Amino acid sequence: MNWAPGTQCVAKCDNRKAKPGELLYHKGDILTIVDTSTRKGFYAARHNTTEEEGLINSSNVREREALRVDPGLSLMPWFHGKISGPTAVGKLQPPQDGLFLVRESIRHPGDYVLCVSFSKEVFHYRVIYQDNKLTIDNQQYFYNLIDMIEFYSKTKGSLVTTLVTPRKKQGAKSAEQELSKTGWLLDITKLILGENIGEGEFGAVYRGEYMGQMVAVKTIKCDVTAQAFMQETAVMTKLQHKNLVRLLGVILHKGLHIVTELMTKGNLVNFLRTRGRSVVGPAQLLRFSLDVCEGMEYLESKKLVHRDLAARNVLISDDSVAKVSDFGLAKMDSKETDKAKLPVKWTAPEALKKEKFSTKSDVWSYGVLLWEIFAYGRQPYPKMSLKEVKEKVEAGYRMEAPEDCPPGAYAIMKLCWEQEPRKRPGFSKLREKLEQELSKTSPSSAAGSQEAAKTGLRS
Missing domain, CATH: 1.10.510.10 (Transferase(Phosphotransferase) domain 1)
Structure with a gap:
């Protein structure tokens, strides 16, 4: 392997007991190559969040890949668009508890239907769109479908069962899996969200801190816009230049959060x-x-x-x-x-x-x-x-x-x-x-x- 300085890598394992001169890191951490080392098989690298520098063993890391710009890349691989109830039942065969998909309602345009398999039956829940929010039972309200599926995957609420397995639409690839695989998916629990520093056309921008680094977070709550931004984010993963605002990664939580370096002096x-x-x-x-x-x-x-x-x-x-x-x-x-x-x-x-x-x-x-x-x-x-x-x-x-x-x-x-x-x-x-x-x-x-x-x- 011959990586140039500036190459970003993802740690494949932990290095908690670092020897003198070596860098301390955990599996999944992002590291940037600073220089080749005199030690064979080692590189000098900087930790993207702690900013500490030290040696890393090249066999413990893999290069952070750019995301492929792929029209099949979906934040909602379980969304099948306008299909009928019987078609949805056909797609949820063979029966499996917690197998689900979401479709557009043909009978009630503008609403959605959540279809869930349980006890060899398929249950259809109408998702009503009102006051810019979605609800199934008028008790739990959601910003978008992503938010709703996230909630019912953890709690069954008014459903017969929690959602377990998404039935993917043909040709759709899970953006979450692809982001995770390529090292661009960040962890919401490590983000501290601060003040609102701007309102964009697509959502709010916040100041934040991610594992000790000051960041800007663009939040996109509308499903369709978030899906469009997914394609744009894939483009951003390919670009690295000192005069372009740097993408640090993406968080999927109640929508899409795009995390970039914080530019403290504004526009x-x-x-x-x-x-x-x-x-x-x-x-x-x-x-x-x-x-x-x-x-x-x-x-x-x-x-x-x-x-x-x-x-x-x-x-x-x-x-x-x-x-x-x-x-x-x-x-x-x-x-x-x-x-x-x-x-x-x-x-x-x-x-x-x-x-x-x-x-x-x-x-x-x-x-x-x-x-x-x-x-x-x-x-x-x-x-x-x-x-x-x-x-x-x-x-x-x-x-x-x-x-x-x-x-x-x-x-x-x-x-x-x-x-x-x-x-x-x-x-x-x-x-x-x-x-x-x-x-x-x-x-x-x-x-x-x-x-x-x-x-x-x-x-």
Whole structure:
């Protein structure tokens, strides 16, 4: 085995009695290779949660695999969609106590039916949807089907028996099993949930602590959304870069919880708006621009299109590094879009018009993000309605440079806003141009700017 530094591994067994210089770990712990060791068969590694470093025996760990992006991967493998009662009975043969499935009710559209085998009979429980909650008996209420199945797998409640064995829909694979097998499933009992730090379109985001590490937890309670996010999470398991917000794992409990590293300084828009010119100088702005560009260059190398690149989706770490977030929503293909939800001011003309999303449409958005950075978080196209923006941009209008914006930075923005996608540079070219710009700012101003950004954070 020849693992490069940065490779993540899962411990196959405990190493509780570590010898001097060795790392202490338990089965299932995630460890990151730091270096090869002089000792044959050993690696120097860092524990992902305790952050301690030491030697590990390569035979005691396996590489943490990325999840396969598989349309069959399901958080609800027991959900069979719209099938009739007799069909459900047929699927629950031969009889087995606690064998179950959930189907959509044909007689009562919008409701579900839980079908359970017990004493050679199949019992059908209507699941009523009311006030955004689900219930079978008007006593126990659930956020979603995942929550309900979790509950009745532990307690029989009003059912004839507890749920024991799910009858999987043909072709469905249990996301829980796959996550567990590949080492991405985290343990809810080790999570301490803290304050709410944001409301997303899909659910709330909380500050938390997982085995001593500060984390952000995105909770998704809607079944359908959680299922969609499962596919996105599979994409995130493949990506590792210093300028992308890192996925730490997933917790399945009353829905889906996506656990990422905590970015203590919030998003880039608020960061710039609350600090302003006195704290953040041009060199720091260029550094943020470069950080985002490097993250996007990496996504480009993986043939991933972000589709919603904007300063609100860039987060700032404790040591003032900008990282791209919500890239899990990136699509490998670019077919489905909801036009009503497109962020008009950031979306390239061809994507608005013909729904053509590509790395080159991300480059356009990146140009708008640069404008936001050098305008210290101002809203782009100030005082213009979305309709005006659409029409004027299509006709060739481009924003003026923000106040005090270095001419070189504005020149880069304009390159990103070429009407024809093929004329826009790729992210590697943009990175070279930004590096040249940064080299023009004197080293002292660059260092001073970073220091100011750090101190400004804590004020």
